[in-house]
Amino acid sequence: MNNVVLVGRLTKNPELRYIPGSGTPVTTFTLAIDRDYKNRDGSTTTDFIPCEIMGKPAEYTANYVGKGRLVAVQGSIRVDKYVADDGNNRSFTKVAARNIQSLESAKKSGVQGENFEGPKFEPSNVVSPSEFDVVNDDDVPF
Structure with missing residues (x-):
């Protein structure tokens, strides 16, 4: 796995770039991650x-996630x-991301996309409570 x-x-x-031919969006970025321990001198090592990331998440990342x-x-x-x-033969290791999620608001981080409020969910088939029928069934099994 x-x-x-x-x-x-x-x-x-x-x-952000687009793959020639297919037009698939691809976004590249680098994450700075502190290790979970401190060195003898008290400093922290950062990787x-x-x-x-590709597809729709790539466009989201490029448009709404900043430095x-x-x-x-x-x-x-x-x-x-x-x-x-x-x-010479060389190799390069990277993370092929499938999902990305912002863990802080743009307002708090003060970076690009400050006016972005996140995706809106608007249900298409809204049923009001008055459209439901009341069921009076005295034969409830519990």
């Missing part, structure tokens, strides 16, 4: 984790291999 959940802050604004925002990312670890310009 390859599953990872990370909580950290974006180090800079996400970068910088590259992430990539410094605290987010949770759920995805998997991916190792990409390539040949460098010098002819």
